[in-house]
Amino acid sequence: MVNATQFSFFTLSAYFDTGVFKYLYFIIIISLYIVIICTNLLLIVVICMNRSLHEPMYLFLCSLFVNELYGSTGLFPFLLVQILSDIHTVSASLCFLQIFCLYTYANVEFFTLVVMSYDRYLAICYPLQYNTCMTSSKVAMLIALTWLYPFVGVAVLISLSAPLQLCGNIINTVYCDNYSIVKLACSESRVNNIYGLIYTCLVVFGPLSLILYTYIKILKVCFSGSKQTRQKAVSTCTPHLASLLNFFFGSFFQILQSRFDMSSVPMMLRNLLSLYFLTCQPIFNPLMYGLQMSKIRSLCKSLIFGKT
Template sequence: MNSSYVSYFTLAAYFDTGGFKYLYFLLILSLYVFIVCANVLLVVVICVNRSLHEPMYLFLVSLFVNELYGSTGLFPFLLVQILSDIHTVSAPFCFLQIYCGYTYCGVEFTNLAVMSYDRYLSICYPLQYHTHMTSNKVAVLITITWSLPFFGVFVTTALSASLQLCGNIINKVYCDNYYIIKLACYHPLINNVYELVAVFLTVCVPVCVILYTYMRILKVCFSGSKQTRQKAVSTCTPHLASLINFFFGSLFQMLQSRFNTSSVPNMLEIFLSLYFLTCQPIFNPVMYGLNMSKIRLMCQSLLSRSVLGGCCNFSHRSGPGPLSR
């Protein structure tokens, strides 16, 4: 039958948690609230402070916005499914979730590659940095970071939506394009070839850029001064930590999709499948907020002003008490 006749998909990875589902709901909701608050706070801090309007921080804004985008494409859906007794999802929404998840991953990899290129220019060519990294170039890089994955994943999703499917059961807690392709009635050669090309452009090319830039950075560090090494460590540590975290999360996802994981406990399997979509939006604001002194000081200043402002407004509204007269 054609995929147009598949009106819904069943997510078979969910299992009965009994009364614990409310605990899981509160846990997921708390994580989502933290992700939204942390990433929005950092975006606001960078946008309202003109001293942070530098290429490195603008790329960070792009990264934090992507974390908000990716987590919003997953967490509200998880919250509904946790409380639901029937774990089904309509076909249009399933393909929309696939589109959101894959574009999030593509933007994440591309953004991390652009940030590594920015760090490479800053460390290897400090005197020519502002000549190379102009405002126009920053705008072009951010545009490419978002436009290429959105266009590439659109084609991937359209090809999957046109497949003839012989089933509607997805053995996962959210929709995944790889599992849709496994439901195809015939071997989708075009889909597989295009996915290889898309993976090469959105994963392999950014990884090559990252490896090349860090090889050059290491070369400069080994031959440079102590000040150069300290600058490299301070600016590259959060980026490297974010990159490693996302790489291992993606690796867990790939291994789970390609290999039989029936021997893995259900809770662990679900955690590994959600790791790269949940931990990265939590990890990035914490890592960059704590490690980058400018952002940390601005956050402290903004929060302290908000607290003091609230206290002053409260005192002003209260006025002098009767005993003070």
């Protein structure tokens, strides 16, 4: 029988010796992190400083950009340390803290996109009742729920995983992952699996049904409405749809890698796919919304170049 214990540290085996190229990887990662901080922070400042942007759609965007900063801070500094280190270990407490940050980031990201689809649905399908339905108190409640629910759900998930007796401490990833730790368990992990399944169903299928419903209704309005209505729907929904597709694309690869045997895939490609899930959204969203939405674009120009 394999000895079970609670390890004080984990070893990340997905890292490999890159020699002098590790400094190149370090420069690439830190450059991406700086771009993420600057672009998201710029858009947060623009939305907060301009009262004309204190509308539901832009407030949800502000929450989205804050989440990008939060998730990136949970990943990039860790990656930078690991790239320069020769021994790729992490303490158990820091590992679970990173799991909490990355899992809550992903959950908040998805819930915010769900709320934004509901907001677009009301604005396009019920424009006359929009201000009555989407009040400031309702906006505040929706933003609070998008952050509170993931924090509670992930906290319970980690509280079930942390006490597990493990048969090993080697994780085949470049960052800490809860499912990888549960797979190492020698003790009974049925409760973890049941909770994980229920939580995944509640987090994914319910919100996904709402997104599909809202966009079916929006499409019906577009096909039956005027040209002006179609143009408004396209201009406001294009960035949101692009962000949703990018998020699902990254999530698909992450689920594929964590749940199935990917040993036949080169390690470099596996690492890139696992990082895509956490790095592309914080870069993609501010660029997409900043370039696509003329109101934000013009205010960013005035803030940077001092032009009205």
